[in-house]
Amino acid sequence: xxxxxxxxxxxEPAAVPDDIAALHDVDYSIDGKVIFRGIRxxxxxxxxxxxxxxxxxxxxxxxxLITGQLRPDAGRVVVxxxxxxxxxxxxxYALRRRMGMLFQNGALLTDLDVFENVxxxxxxxxxxxxxxxxxxxxxxxHAVGLRGAAQLQPRQLSGGMARRVAxxxxxxxxxxxxxxxxxxxxxxxxxxxxxxxLIRSLNDALGISSIVVTHDVREISQIADMSYILSDGQxxxxxxxxxxxxxxxxxxxxxxxxxxxxxxxxxxxxxxxxEQLLDRTGAK
Amino acid sequence: MDLLTDLLAKxxxxxxxxxxxxxxxxxxxxxxxxxxxxxxxxxxQVYNAGALSLVIIMTCGLFVGMVLGLQGxxxxxxxxxxxxxxxxAALALLKELGPVITALLFAGRAGTALASELGLMRATDQxxxxxxxxxxxxxxxxxxxxxxGAISMPxxxxxxxxxxxxxxxxxxxQLLGVxxxxxxxxxxxxxxxxDIREGLIKGVVFGIACSLIAVFxxxxxxxxxxxxxxxxxxxxxxxxxxxxxxxxILTALML
Numbered sequence: 001x002x003x004x005x006x007x008x009x010x011x012e013p014a015a016v017p018d019d020i021a022a023l024h025d026v027d028y029s030i031d032g033k034v035i036f037r038g039i040r041x042x043x044x045x046x047x048x049x050x051x052x053x054x055x056x057x058x059x060x061x062x063x064x065l066i067t068g069q070l071r072p073d074a075g076r077v078v079v080x081x082x083x084x085x086x087x088x089x090x091x092x093y094a095l096r097r098r099m100g101m102l103f104q105n106g107a108l109l110t111d112l113d114v115f116e117n118v119x120x121x122x123x124x125x126x127x128x129x130x131x132x133x134x135x136x137x138x139x140x141x142h143a144v145g146l147r148g149a150a151q152l153q154p155r156q157l158s159g160g161m162a163r164r165v166a167x168x169x170x171x172x173x174x175x176x177x178x179x180x181x182x183x184x185x186x187x188x189x190x191x192x193x194x195x196x197x198l199i200r201s202l203n204d205a206l207g208i209s210s211i212v213v214t215h216d217v218r219e220i221s222q223i224a225d226m227s228y229i230l231s232d233g234q235x236x237x238x239x240x241x242x243x244x245x246x247x248x249x250x251x252x253x254x255x256x257x258x259x260x261x262x263x264x265x266x267x268x269x270x271x272x273x274x275e276q277l278l279d280r281t282g283a284k
Numbered sequence: 285m286d287l288l289t290d291l292l293a294k295x296x297x298x299x300x301x302x303x304x305x306x307x308x309x310x311x312x313x314x315x316x317x318x319x320x321x322x323x324x325x326x327x328x329q330v331y332n333a334g335a336l337s338l339v340i341i342m343t344c345g346l347f348v349g350m351v352l353g354l355q356g357x358x359x360x361x362x363x364x365x366x367x368x369x370x371x372x373a374a375l376a377l378l379k380e381l382g383p384v385i386t387a388l389l390f391a392g393r394a395g396t397a398l399a400s401e402l403g404l405m406r407a408t409d410q411x412x413x414x415x416x417x418x419x420x421x422x423x424x425x426x427x428x429x430x431x432x433g434a435i436s437m438p439x440x441x442x443x444x445x446x447x448x449x450x451x452x453x454x455x456x457x458q459l460l461g462v463x464x465x466x467x468x469x470x471x472x473x474x475x476x477x478x479d480i481r482e483g484l485i486k487g488v489v490f491g492i493a494c495s496l497i498a499v500f501x502x503x504x505x506x507x508x509x510x511x512x513x514x515x516x517x518x519x520x521x522x523x524x525x526x527x528x529x530x531x532x533i534l535t536a537l538m539l
Contacts, residue, residue, distance in 0.1 A: 067416050069412065069415060093420075101416040103409045103412070104409075107412065108410075110408075110410070112406075120418070121417045124418075124419045169417075173417075
């Protein structure tokens with residue numbers, strides 16, 4: 001676990017120089033819909049940081065801002081000391097070589113087998129002898145427990161296996177920062193446990209920093225050093241999993257306990273049920 | 285008034301799309317020389333778009349040729365000049381039927397495959413994953429597919445024409461009794477290099493157009509099942525219309 005002293009729960013920690021990534025007062029909207037309003041997040045070097053929040057709060061958008069696929073309307077996104085939005089294409093691609101990202105569905109290239117999927121970044125970026133490529137790929141596949149599946153096609157893999165192959169691909173270039181987009185979604189309990197332990201062990205063994213976007217509170221609480229909860233375009237709470245568990249805010253309580261109703265309403269806004277059933281509202 | 289506003293909005297949308305496609309085409313051309321260095325990727329796509337379309341192209345070519353043989357023979361018989369069947373069929377196949385029907389078949393077989401493949405790559409985050417791995421999907425995925433399609437089309441056109449001529453010969457000479465010597469010698473005498481060039485130019489232009497439409501629609505598909513379906517349909521419809529419009533323009537220019 002991290003040696004950092006976590007800030008008090010509910011307080012947005014200011015970015016410090018040791019942050020591998022940070023969002024400074026970032027605004028972002030899509031088609032007039034506000035996703036983030038002045039959001040501030042600091043991702044500390046060497047930590048597993050969880051970004052949590054109800055569906056539709058822009059968690060994946062946050063990852064895309066960090067990778068430079070999206071640019072903020074205002075504010076700064078800084079990764080490894082560099083303002084992502086100001087980077088030219090060449091510098092942005094150079095920065096991305098130090099990042100790895102695990103997509104929700106794995107995003108394996110369907111026309112390549114498992115071995116070639118993992119070898120893909122090496123073949124694109126490095127001219128290495130085939131023997132070294134083979135050894136590197138098999139080592140990374142071994143790290144995720146799938147050395148024996150090297151010759152399989154992506155369509156032959158289960159959801160959990162596909163995600164582990166994608167993880168092997170994400171670490172093949174020895175990144176400094178790994179981003180996970182909903183790594184536990186749709187997995188059976190065994191695969192979930194495997195992926196969970198991999199996130200922690202890879203983070204510690206490779207000395208990298210991990211950002212995990214998820215809403216699986218129980219799983220991520222076991223491995224995260226620091227968590228942020230997003231809601232309504234802002235950080236509503238941050239702290240260690242234990243601190244968040246005891247957090248006084250109703251929305252944090254609703255989210256951590258998985259309650260159906262609370263500040264995040266169970267019902268989508270609608271006219272009064274009685275009036276609607278009596279056909280007085282003109283709505284369907 | 286509503287109708288006018290609607291029409292103007294549609295016209296604006298159409299022009300925006302044409303503009304986007306033109307810019308996309310410029311990007312493809314800009315990136316193409318670099319892509320040629322990775323020849324293996326292009327060869328793979330020539331196989332996908334070209335070799336895998338061979339069966340359908342040859343089958344259709346054979347039957348188009350056979351129908352041409354029947355119809356041509358029936359028509360020429362009325363003027364007592366059945367021996368000119370070879371010439372008429374060769375010119376029709378070389379100048380029009382070969383390039384146009386090959387383009388329509390190419391759009392239906394290879395174009396839809398390209399569009400749906402790229403659309404699915406978009407929908408399943410494969411293109412985003414490449415971007416994160418600092419690999420430009422335009423260079424790695426789109427340009428080789430575009431070049432593979434553009435190279436395949438003229439070759440498929442040539443195959444279609446050859447098989448078509450075999451079909452004409454099969455019906456005209458073997459079945460309906462046109463003199464074999466007359467059939468081939470009249471063809472050789474009347475068909476000029478310009479006729480072959482016209483067919484080749486059309487094949488190249490249609491190949492570029494159909495491949496461009498397929499990769500553009502696929503790459504810009506909405507990342508949903510419905511979006512991929514729509515991109516595939518649009519590929520066939522737009523390719524067919526553009527092929528026929530270009531055919532008229534090229535014919536008018538080259539006659």
